[in-house]
Amino acid sequence: MKAYPRYELKQITDLRHLMEMRAEETPEETAFFYTDDRGDVVQVSCRRFREDVRALGTLFISEGIRNRHIGLLGSNSYEWITAFFAVTTTGNVAVPLDARVPVQDLIRICGYGDCRELFYSKEFEPAVPAFESIPDFKGFPLESIGDLIAKGRELIAAGDTSYQSFRMDREAMCALVYTSGTTGTPKGVMLSQKNIAANINQACTNFILEGNGMSVLPFHHMFGLVVGVFMVFNYRYPCYIVRNLRNILKDFQIAKPECLFVVPMVIESFAKQFRAMGKRSGGQVTPEMVRSFTGGSLRFIICGGAPLQASYVKMFRAFGIEILNGYGITECSPVLAVNRNEDMCDGSVGPVLFGCEVKIDEDGEILARGDNVMLGYYKDPEATRQAMLGGWFHTGDLGRIEDHYLFITGRTKNLIITSSGENISPEELEDRLLPDPAVAEAVVCEDGGVLAVTIYPEPEAGAPEEYFTALVDRINQGQPAYRKIQKVSLRTEPFPRNSTGKIIRKFS
Amino acid sequence: MLQEIIDVLEQYTDYPPEEINEDTTLIEDLELNSFDVLTIVSDVEDQYGVHISDEQIMEFRTVGDIEEFLEKNKE
Numbered sequence: 226m227k228a229y230p231r232y233e234l235k236q237i238t239d240l241r242h243l244m245e246m247r248a249e250e251t252p253e254e255t256a257f258f259y260t261d262d263r264g265d266v267v268q269v270s271c272r273r274f275r276e277d278v279r280a281l282g283t284l285f286i287s288e289g290i291r292n293r294h295i296g297l298l299g300s301n302s303y304e305w306i307t308a309f310f311a312v313t314t315t316g317n318v319a320v321p322l323d324a325r326v327p328v329q330d331l332i333r334i335c336g337y338g339d340c341r342e343l344f345y346s347k348e349f350e351p352a353v354p355a356f357e358s359i360p361d362f363k364g365f366p367l368e369s370i371g372d373l374i375a376k377g378r379e380l381i382a383a384g385d386t387s388y389q390s391f392r393m394d395r396e397a398m399c400a401l402v403y404t405s406g407t408t409g410t411p412k413g414v415m416l417s418q419k420n421i422a423a424n425i426n427q428a429c430t431n432f433i434l435e436g437n438g439m440s441v442l443p444f445h446h447m448f449g450l451v452v453g454v455f456m457v458f459n460y461r462y463p464c465y466i467v468r469n470l471r472n473i474l475k476d477f478q479i480a481k482p483e484c485l486f487v488v489p490m491v492i493e494s495f496a497k498q499f500r501a502m503g504k505r506s507g508g509q510v511t512p513e514m515v516r517s518f519t520g521g522s523l524r525f526i527i528c529g530g531a532p533l534q535a536s537y538v539k540m541f542r543a544f545g546i547e548i549l550n551g552y553g554i555t556e557c558s559p560v561l562a563v564n565r566n567e568d569m570c571d572g573s574v575g576p577v578l579f580g581c582e583v584k585i586d587e588d589g590e591i592l593a594r595g596d597n598v599m600l601g602y603y604k605d606p607e608a609t610r611q612a613m614l615g616g617w618f619h620t621g622d623l624g625r626i627e628d629h630y631l632f633i634t635g636r637t638k639n640l641i642i643t644s645s646g647e648n649i650s651p652e653e654l655e656d657r658l659l660p661d662p663a664v665a666e667a668v669v670c671e672d673g674g675v676l677a678v679t680i681y682p683e684p685e686a687g688a689p690e691e692y693f694t695a696l697v698d699r700i701n702q703g704q705p706a707y708r709k710i711q712k713v714s715l716r717t718e719p720f721p722r723n724s725t726g727k728i729i730r731k732f733s
Numbered sequence: 734m735l736q737e738i739i740d741v742l743e744q745y746t747d748y749p750p751e752e753i754n755e756d757t758t759l760i761e762d763l764e765l766n767s768f769d770v771l772t773i774v775s776d777v778e779d780q781y782g783v784h785i786s787d788e789q790i791m792e793f794r795t796v797g798d799i800e801e802f803l804e805k806n807k808e
Contacts, residue, residue: 469787470768471775494768501744644766675760706767706791711760 229568231430231579239418241314248275255463280377281311282388298322299346304367308344313399320401321445325705328352395419405648413603423596424558427578434460436483447559453486477520488530488646515544530646558597562631573630591624592617641671647707657700663688677712755797
């Protein structure tokens with residue numbers, strides 16, 4: 226192992242500390258920038274960000290908003306980040322929600338998470354009346370957050386210092402993040418300010434950013450939020466917020482990122498766009514074309530959320546871009562390991578972060594311990610107990626450590642991980658099919674990058690093949706693309722089962 | 734119009750262009766992901782001066798779905 230010291234950045238204790246530190250050290254430097262609906266580039270300084278968060282936080286405190294679970298539903302925006310900071314630094318809990326899932330599922334998650342208030346972006350306005358089935362529900366459009374901030378500013382101007390003097394409990398839950406459970410019921414991961422700050426400190430010592438960051442992933446994913454936004458902010462570089470992926474080429478030209486934080490799907494898609502560029506130019510894509518496409522400064526892409534095919538690492542290296550694979554899980558806030566700027570090993574997810582302990586148990590499972598490990602699963606002590614056996618968090622992933630690099634080799638949990646980093650519980654989808662009287666058994670699995678279902682039809686129902694295709698089309702309706710079943714096949718015999726009566730899924 | 738859509742799609746995939754038709758599925762046959770579809774449809778959108786919402790894009794399953802939408806909505 227070569228001598229390669231960790232990077233030294235000032236340690237933060239919580240997100241308020243991070244925000245205050247940046248506003249004190251570099252008040253006029255850009256914290257965030259983005260392109261608004263009119264196509265104008267908006268820059269937000271560290272000072273202005275602090276003023277906005279302080280104002281919104283002051284309003285929350287003056288209105289007695291405390292110990293509330295507040296949903297955040299919307300596409301990536303500056304307003305979303307402001308709301309997250311204000312909620313989580315005033316004794317409230319942010320519940321980031323996946324804007325792509327059907328409204329009924331969101332309402333269900335709000336129910337599990339005791340979430341009665343919601344910040345939503347304008348595209349969700351039509352869905353808001355459905356949330357009114359939640360008792361005492363209140364919704365606030367994120368686009369109108371400026372009005373709330375203005376009220377908070379008035380309070381501060383009149384001498385209200387309650388936000389600055391508020392004593393935050395760093396060890397209490399500040400974010401409740403839902404992930405797919407293996408039983409079909411989503412699990413609420415409880416994270417504290419201490420967890421998130423610890424992970425920012427740990428990850429920033431493994432990798433160093435030396436230019437702009439560009440946030441591409443949705444903020445409801447901890448990788449997209451903690452790594453793609455908070456870490457960049459902590460590195461003291463501007464973070465460009467991509468508000469809609471369809472404008473990515475224009476965004477690259479404005480953001481000129483040195484590093485991107487993405488899931489494999491984004492890299493696969495870039496590779497196709499590079500290839501299309503080559504075809505349009507009548508030849509092969511060149512490093513110059515890629516450099517021009519990506520804004521001229523891109524050196525690193527940190528990739529996590531799902532395994533990436535090794536061929537992409539070599540392809541991008543030839544273009545002068547180093548892909549650094551990493552590994553994390555929401556329960557660890559989220560990063561556990563990442564390849565370093567000058568210490569990388571192809572096929573691995575890099576060295577484990579400084580300050581975080583990882584070991585492999587006798588069954589090959591990756592276990593983690595450290596300040597970044599979650600408080601537990603919300604209202605689910607049994608799941609928490611099982612996940613934290615022996616004081617170590619059990620990731621459900623299998624791995625090995627070789628020459629200080631972590632390699633992921635498989636999974637113990639029955640979850641499908643898509644290239645967009647989404648965790649899908651096959652049982653959750655199967656449970657939607659099984660109530661149909663024509664379906665005796667159904668097994669959902671991943672096949673060639675898409676979701677596929679194999680159905681054993683109820684012999685007495687005698688439904689034709691088209692019946693099942695139509696059934697799958699119906700359950701796909703309203704689902705985000707990554708949760709749509711794309712392939713349907715039938716089998717003539719029941720699935721084989723193990724000694725406890727469970728279907729042996731590998732036969733699917 | 735179908736040929737123009739195929740010309741765009743062909744740049745992004747290994748699928749033989751002569752075998753792409755209205756019934757070809759974007760994700761299963763052409764092995765595109767949702768981000769690819771978003772990018773490609775944005776290309777086509779510029780070409781035809783039509784705005785296609787993200788929600789509509791996610792509903793496209795086949796090449797024919799894109800053609801049908803553009804035929805109905807082109808300027």
